[in-house]
Amino acid sequence: MNIESQNRLLSRKLAIVAAAMFGFGFALVPFYNQICAALGVNSIEEKDQVVNTQVDLSRTVTIEFDSNAHNMPWRFQPTVRYITVHPGELATVEYEIVNVRDAPVTGQAVPSYGPQIAGEYFKKIECFCFTQQTLAAGETRRLPVVFVVDPKLPKDVNTIAVSYTFFEVAGRGGKS
Amino acid sequence: MSSVAHDHAHDHAHDHGHGHHGGYGGIMRWITTTNHKDIGTLYLWFAFIMFMVGGAMAMVIRAELFSPGLQIVDPDFFNQMTTLHGLIMVFGAIMPVFVGFANWQIPMMIGAPDMAFARLNNWSFWLLPFAALLLVGSLFVPGGAPGVGWTLYAPLTVQMGIGMDLTIFAVHILGMSSILGSINIITTILNLRAPGMTLMRMPLFVWTWLITAYLLVAAMPVLAGAVTMTLTDRHFGTTFFNAAGGGDPVLYQHIFWFFGHPEVYIIALPGFGVISQVIPAFSRKPLFGYASMVYATSAIAILSFIVWAHHMYTVGMPVTGQLFFMYATTLIAIPTGVKVFNWVATMWKGSLTFETPMLFALGFLFMFTLGGFTGLVLALVPVDIQLHDTYYVVAHFHYVMVAGALFAAFAGIYFWLPKWTGRMYNEKLGQIHFWLTMIFFNMIFFVQHFVGMAGMPRRIPDYPLMFETWNKISSLGAFGMGLTQLLFLYIVVKCIRSGETAPQKPWEGADSLEWTHLPTPVPYHTFETPPVLK
Numbered sequence: 039m040n041i042e043s044q045n046r047l048l049s050r051k052l053a054i055v056a057a058a059m060f061g062f063g064f065a066l067v068p069f070y071n072q073i074c075a076a077l078g079v080n081s082i083e084e085k086d087q088v089v090n091t092q093v094d095l096s097r098t099v100t101i102e103f104d105s106n107a108h109n110m111p112w113r114f115q116p117t118v119r120y121i122t123v124h125p126g127e128l129a130t131v132e133y134e135i136v137n138v139r140d141a142p143v144t145g146q147a148v149p150s151y152g153p154q155i156a157g158e159y160f161k162k163i164e165c166f167c168f169t170q171q172t173l174a175a176g177e178t179r180r181l182p183v184v185f186v187v188d189p190k191l192p193k194d195v196n197t198i199a200v201s202y203t204f205f206e207v208a209g210r211g212g213k214s
Numbered sequence: 215m216s217s218v219a220h221d222h223a224h225d226h227a228h229d230h231g232h233g234h235h236g237g238y239g240g241i242m243r244w245i246t247t248t249n250h251k252d253i254g255t256l257y258l259w260f261a262f263i264m265f266m267v268g269g270a271m272a273m274v275i276r277a278e279l280f281s282p283g284l285q286i287v288d289p290d291f292f293n294q295m296t297t298l299h300g301l302i303m304v305f306g307a308i309m310p311v312f313v314g315f316a317n318w319q320i321p322m323m324i325g326a327p328d329m330a331f332a333r334l335n336n337w338s339f340w341l342l343p344f345a346a347l348l349l350v351g352s353l354f355v356p357g358g359a360p361g362v363g364w365t366l367y368a369p370l371t372v373q374m375g376i377g378m379d380l381t382i383f384a385v386h387i388l389g390m391s392s393i394l395g396s397i398n399i400i401t402t403i404l405n406l407r408a409p410g411m412t413l414m415r416m417p418l419f420v421w422t423w424l425i426t427a428y429l430l431v432a433a434m435p436v437l438a439g440a441v442t443m444t445l446t447d448r449h450f451g452t453t454f455f456n457a458a459g460g461g462d463p464v465l466y467q468h469i470f471w472f473f474g475h476p477e478v479y480i481i482a483l484p485g486f487g488v489i490s491q492v493i494p495a496f497s498r499k500p501l502f503g504y505a506s507m508v509y510a511t512s513a514i515a516i517l518s519f520i521v522w523a524h525h526m527y528t529v530g531m532p533v534t535g536q537l538f539f540m541y542a543t544t545l546i547a548i549p550t551g552v553k554v555f556n557w558v559a560t561m562w563k564g565s566l567t568f569e570t571p572m573l574f575a576l577g578f579l580f581m582f583t584l585g586g587f588t589g590l591v592l593a594l595v596p597v598d599i600q601l602h603d604t605y606y607v608v609a610h611f612h613y614v615m616v617a618g619a620l621f622a623a624f625a626g627i628y629f630w631l632p633k634w635t636g637r638m639y640n641e642k643l644g645q646i647h648f649w650l651t652m653i654f655f656n657m658i659f660f661v662q663h664f665v666g667m668a669g670m671p672r673r674i675p676d677y678p679l680m681f682e683t684w685n686k687i688s689s690l691g692a693f694g695m696g697l698t699q700l701l702f703l704y705i706v707v708k709c710i711r712s713g714e715t716a717p718q719k720p721w722e723g724a725d726s727l728e729w730t731h732l733p734t735p736v737p738y739h740t741f742e743t744p745p746v747l748k
Contacts, residue, residue, distance in 0.1 A: 041405060041406070044405050045330045045331065045401050045405055048400070048401045048404060048405060049330075049331065049397050049398075049401050052396075052397040052400060052401070052431055053397065055431050055432065056393050056397075056431050056434070056435045057435070058435075059431070059432050059433070059434075059435035059436055060435035060436070060438055060439050061439075062435075062436060062439075063435065063436040063437075063438070063439025063440060063443075063469055063472075063473075064439055064443075066436075066465075066468065066469050066472065067443075067454060067465065070462070070465050070468060074462075077532055077535075079530070079531070079532060145458070146457070146458040146459070146460075148457040148458060154530070204458075205456065205457065205458025205459075206458065207453075207458055207459055
């Protein structure tokens with residue numbers, strides 16, 4: 039084999055490696071999701087399992103509720119600003135969403151917590167953030183969050199801020 | 215040597231006049247050239263221009279940070295400057311400067327007549343100016359350049375204006391150029407070595423580039439994938455990085471750093487190669503532990519693919535993950551330590567002289583090792599969680615990027631300039647350039663360790679009053695370092711135009727093929743008949 043065809047052969051092999059690595063970047067997406075599912079991290083859309091329902095009456099925790107609709111035609115707010123609970127106690131709050139657009143809109147809520155470490159102790163049994171919500175034009179809906187604060191919550195955390203942000207899901211149930 | 219020069223004239227006088235360059239003259243010569251030396255020169259000048267552009271942006275950053283409060287630029291523009299400074303220095307300056315060295319040196323060091331794909335080589339280079347235009351041009355579109363940081367993290371990138379799209383295309387083009395260049399380099403090294411030039415006889419610079427090129431082929435496409443996902447998230451309704459649609463912004467960080475950590479070694483390894491040529495030459499001893507250098511370089515390259523998440527300890531990964539990435543990262547200290555040991559052992563009992571290339575190599579050795587140590591500090595999870603996104607990190611990566619890669623590039627330029635041009639640079643001015651660069655560099659970045667440990671966050675145009683003194687020192691150092699590089703430009707231009715004629719072999723201890731088998735200055739075409747190696 040002469041040197042030109044050797045060169046061409048090698049360059050073709052290397053081009054295949056480059057193309058495969060481009061694909062590998064995309065393969066990381068399902069791989070990442072599988073890893074997260076296997077390790078149980080990043081499961082914002084899943085119901086938490088509450089095992090210990092022992093109520094710790096010796097301390098109280100203030101839960102503050104915040105809400106945002108990110109570039110969405112929704113009015114979105116909690117019906118109470120904050121509540122006070124004992125760790126281990128079952129509590130329910132409601133949020134109200136109003137779709138002010140004259141067309142149906144689908145949104146997905148993403149929770150976040152302050153301080154960050156409180157997230158893993160805030161156990162949601164029912165939440166509107168578990169599924170996408172589709173509201174008809176002008177519809178108003180009241181949606182519950184049922185939760186338990188894990189009694190293992192570190193002692194120095196007295197207040198947890200729970201913030202939900204709704205993002206519009208493009209192309210589903212409405213224009214975007 | 216003289217016999218080789220004679221052979222060359224004899225072989226090629228009939229089809230090329232001495233020193234003539236094919237069919238075109240003037241600007242068309244440079245646009246159409248397929249000669250590895252011309253293309254190497256183009257890469258080097260391109261890198262220098264981008265170095266100046268990126269440097270000017272650093273001056274804007276340091277001018278704003280000279281005093282607390284906002285005085286010169288608004289925060290948006292400040293963010294655009296930090297973003298473009300990073301992108302331009304990494305992709306526009308440091309990577310092209312080493313591709314320039316590769317083009318000039320690899321064919322001469324392995325006894326090949328040119329690169330394997332000469333026309334592709336031309337195209338690899340000429341993609342770069344267009345990418346640079348897109349990057350710099352993004353400053354002038356509505357909304358300006360992206361202000362997201364050079365890492366282009368989602369979700370900010372999904373929200374930016376059209377400057378972001380220009381940047382994404384620029385990254386695509388830069389990636390394309392690097393991949394094509396790497397395929398060319400690998401093919402050249404594997405297929406075009408002169409008879410007798412076995413892999414384990416290659417100069418270490420060629421070895422480091424072979425490994426770097428493999429890293430580029432494996433890592434750059436992953437970055438292309440990441441920015442493509444950003445592009446489709448922005449315009450085509452996909453939700454790779456959008457939590458609302460089931461995606462995750464943290465996923466972007468994983469994909470980016472899967473590219474990003476090998477990229478760190480893509481920048482560092484060719485510099486290691488240059489240093490491994492310079493230190494033996496000025497120690498007048500062969501490189502200590504050649505084989506272990508090759509294995510250490512390969513080990514660094516392989517490890518670089520399994521340490522990426524140390525850039526993102528704070529995203530909320532499980533402790534097992536943090537531990538894995540911490541141990542894998544600290545493992546890299548072993549092959550890196552082998553290299554530093556070998557460089558020091560090369561100098562042990564050598565007959566050292568301290569011309570400018572050696573000064574830069576020694577500056578590299580001291581400063582890069584310091585940057586390596588702060589890297590080890592940052593690799594430790596509990597410490598990193600404190601130092602994440604502070605100026606300590608900025609200090610760390612500038613110690614390895616500037617005092618590592620850039621110092622190695624300066625060492626290489628002073629080392630090979632006499633060979634390329636046939637003229638000597640002014641040794642005294644070269645040494646002044648070194649000392650000024652060294653002093654100003656440490657003025658800029660050493661103090662940033664202190665403000666970082668005290669908690670000053672990076673990428674913010676304002677800071678509390680207590681950091682003012684250190685920031686003033688840092689900014690003054692930056693202005694000094696910027697001006698010093700004009701001296702470098704003067705030294706190089708002066709050398710090319712009116713330097714003293716270089717001796718046949720300016721560096722006594724240099725022993726690779728370009729020094730032993732070719733005349734100074736090197737003719738336009740070299741090794742059209744392969745050299746005979748004993």
